[in-house]
Amino acid sequence: DIQMTQSPSAMSASVGDTVTITCRASQDISNYLAWFRQEPGKVPKRLIYAASSLESGVPSRFSGGGSGTQFTLTITSLQPEDLATYYCLQHYTYPYTFGQGTKLEI
Amino acid sequence: QVHLVESGGGLVKPGGSLRLSCAASGFTFSDYYMTWIRQAPGKGLEWLSYISSTSTYTNYVDSVKGRFTISRDNAKNSLYLQMNSLRAEDTAVYYCARDTAVSYWGQGTLVTVSS
Secondary structure (H helix, E strand, O other), X not given: OXXXXXXXXXXXXXXXXXXXXXXXXXXXXXXXXXXXXXXXXXXXXXXXXXOXXXXXXXXXXXXXXXXXXXXEEEEOOOOHHHOEEEEEEEOOOOOOEEOOOEEEEO | OOEEEEEOOEEEOXXXXXXXEEEEEOOOHHHOOEEEEEEOOOOOEEEEEEEOOOOOOEEEOOOOOOOEXXXXXXXHOEEEEEEOXXXXXXXXXXXXXXXXXXXXXXXXXXXXXXX
């Protein structure tokens, strides 16, 4: 199975900051990677697909990058509502696998 | 507007069975692969299973293989997850989701396995 390792597992930042979350795959997954945000007590929502394509309606301060085994989710101009846990998902090879999550505290 | 509504969750004893359903609307259900994902209390997300648009292909994570069965009824725009031999560690919120890249999620249904 492909292992997805997210870092950091938790982080604290301030409103207006820029943060970057990294997801590393244990083998090449091309660009078959998506990023999700789960606010406390809510259903996860997809932010990024195909590693770098922004989901419709998601603010442009979210961006994704990378391919192969190394991927990033960058959030600029942090807002209070960005308090959430962020997950990556590889959907290249079955079984698909999520990263363990990055909890972002504002 | 895509809408996915899970049902069928509840309290079940270890070793018991449960069948989850997911009613889909707002898109052509028969065109899409569908996925089940779960989240144990306070834990991360776990991808469980997928089924192709015509039910030809399915796949499962090892932790549920042989115990869970995914199925669909395109005439009813419905996705199912039959869960047998349930264990305490299967306690989680179960989400259905559209397509393999998980573009849309249902609101989830809670399954609690406890004696």
